[in-house]
Amino acid sequence: xxxxxxxxxxxxTTMGFHIIFASLGVGLPLMILIAELLFQKTKDPDYAVxxxxxxxxxxxLLGVAIPTGTIAGVQLALLWPGFMEVIGRxxxxxxxxxxxxxxxxxxxxSIYVYAADRISPRMRIVSVSLVLIGAAASAxxxxxxxxxxxxxxxxxxxxxxxxxxxxxxAFFNPSFIVTAGHVVVSAFMTGAFVIASIAAYKxxxxxxxxxxxxxxxxxxxxxxxxxxxxxxxxxxNGHESAQMLHEYQPEKLAAAEGLFETQRYAPLAVGGFxxxxxxxxxxxxxxxxxxxxxxDNSFKTEVIGLNDFPEEYWPPLFVHTLFNAMVGIGSxxxxxxxxxxxxxKILKRPHFPKWLLVLFVPSxxxxxxxxxxxxxxxxxxxxxxxxxxxxxxxxxVTASGQxxxxxxLFTLVYVxxxxxxxLVLVYYFKRNPVEKELDKPGDGVSVY
Numbered sequence: 001x002x003x004x005x006x007x008x009x010x011x012x013t014t015m016g017f018h019i020i021f022a023s024l025g026v027g028l029p030l031m032i033l034i035a036e037l038l039f040q041k042t043k044d045p046d047y048a049v050x051x052x053x054x055x056x057x058x059x060x061l062l063g064v065a066i067p068t069g070t071i072a073g074v075q076l077a078l079l080w081p082g083f084m085e086v087i088g089r090x091x092x093x094x095x096x097x098x099x100x101x102x103x104x105x106x107x108x109x110s111i112y113v114y115a116a117d118r119i120s121p122r123m124r125i126v127s128v129s130l131v132l133i134g135a136a137a138s139a140x141x142x143x144x145x146x147x148x149x150x151x152x153x154x155x156x157x158x159x160x161x162x163x164x165x166x167x168x169x170a171f172f173n174p175s176f177i178v179t180a181g182h183v184v185v186s187a188f189m190t191g192a193f194v195i196a197s198i199a200a201y202k203x204x205x206x207x208x209x210x211x212x213x214x215x216x217x218x219x220x221x222x223x224x225x226x227x228x229x230x231x232x233x234x235x236x237n238g239h240e241s242a243q244m245l246h247e248y249q250p251e252k253l254a255a256a257e258g259l260f261e262t263q264r265y266a267p268l269a270v271g272g273f274x275x276x277x278x279x280x281x282x283x284x285x286x287x288x289x290x291x292x293x294x295x296d297n298s299f300k301t302e303v304i305g306l307n308d309f310p311e312e313y314w315p316p317l318f319v320h321t322l323f324n325a326m327v328g329i330g331s332x333x334x335x336x337x338x339x340x341x342x343x344x345k346i347l348k349r350p351h352f353p354k355w356l357l358v359l360f361v362p363s364x365x366x367x368x369x370x371x372x373x374x375x376x377x378x379x380x381x382x383x384x385x386x387x388x389x390x391x392x393x394x395x396x397v398t399a400s401g402q403x404x405x406x407x408x409l410f411t412l413v414y415v416x417x418x419x420x421x422x423l424v425l426v427y428y429f430k431r432n433p434v435e436k437e438l439d440k441p442g443d444g445v446s447v448y
Contacts, residue, residue, distance in 0.1 A: 004393065007079040007403055010403060011080075013410065019375055022065055023187040026184065027187045027194070028194075030191055030192075030226070031195050032131075033132055035048070037125065046438070051128075055113055055116075060421060080396050080398070089162050092167070093167050093170070094142065095142075098138050098142060101138045102134065104133065105130075106134075143180065146379070149385075149388065154169035175248065181237050185233045187371075189227050190364070192226035192227030193223060193364045197223075198219075199223060200220055200352075200360035203352065204358070224336070225337065225341060228334060228336075231333045232334055234330055242294050246303065248388070251315065252382065254309075257281075264292060265292055269284040269320070271283065272284025274321075316380055318380075333367060
């Protein structure tokens with residue numbers, strides 16, 4: 001493989017690993033905050049126990065998110081020097097502000113973890129709220145660089161020189177709001193479904209222990225309700241994202257739907273795979289006129305096909321599969337949350353059947369896969385550009401060599417880190433089973 005493929009593979013692996021911890025680092029604080037608020041409102045000590053235990057997991061995940069995020073930053077400079085030259089002159093603001101966001105997150109995370117039993121309930125809520133704000137701000141600021149790559153603003157390249165630089169125009173580029181919203185609501189969705197997934201598994205393991213079953217059922221319902229709400233918001237935001245693609249990156253939208261010919265009343269292709277030779281989506285199901293409506297809220301909207309662009313500008317056609325997988329998982333998660341809500345809140349059934357709990361168990365993994373598929377789709381669908389229509393990826397890659405060796409070494413590091421996280425979490429929660437904390441006397445504050 002050449003340097004370009006190796007560099008993309010290395011950085012893609014780094015981001016694919018980091019995004020797991022970054023997403024949970026945004027999603028879990030929301031669940032902790034909700035548990036804290038429910039405890040203060042209901043005085044039910046179970047919610048205090050949840051907040052405490054989820055915080056322990058958050059601390060471990062944050063301990064991995066920090067070094068992997070640092071590695072990603074270093075790799076940006078080492079692998080893509082031409083890109084970082086532009087970013088350094090035009091789009092440095094998000095990186096600079098992100099330092100303060102991380103400082104807020106880390107500071108109040110320390111307060112919440114180590115001083116929760118010494119501060120008032122109100123200050124606990126303030127602390128975890130600032131953890132959530134700091135984590136969400138970090139994610140938004142870093143993702144804004146990706147938004148800038150797709151909808152660049154605030155500069156021009158003239159005779160190979162960067163001119164007319166406006167950092168704030170670059171910061172508030174056309175897709176800033178949509179991209180910021182998407183990264184936050186999808187992270188909230190993932191954090192909620194991870195909680196629901198663990199709770200469903202624990203309920204299966206404790207069908208005969210009514211006390212533990214009730215405890216985990218509370219966590220399950222919290223995860224399903226919060227996850228369902230943010231899954232729906234993610235879908236709405238995805239609709240806005242598709243309209244941004246229609247306006248600013250039409251070939252990416254065409255590749256996502258396997259559309260080759262420009263047309264009005266364009267159909268939406270669900271499933272299947274894109275065949276370059278026949279220029280059609282094989283084995284897919286077409287929904288008439290739906291793509292035109294998705295693109296601009298009108299069935300008459302003309303959607304530009306791939307054949308209107310030079311073939312070297314086409315994104316890889318497998319992005320159609322990634323897009324379908326992302327949307328399909330999101331739809332399934334909405335359905336699962338609705339089923340859980342209907343079973344418990346509408347039918348008033350206190351016990352879930354095993355088959356339904358089994359369906360809930362993989363929801364956390366599925367939500368994370370949806371984020372991974374979405375991230376790969378977003379970055380791969382922009383190719384061959386690193387900054388859309390201004391700078392090609394192949395023109396900014398390093399020529400230093402030895403990327404293959406780095407790829408192998410970093411992959412081994414990520415495997416070791418991933419195993420270490422699993423072992424630490426399993427060891428801690430086995431040494432500190434929830435039964436011990438549920439049996440503690442008092443009003444629940446003592447769990448801190």
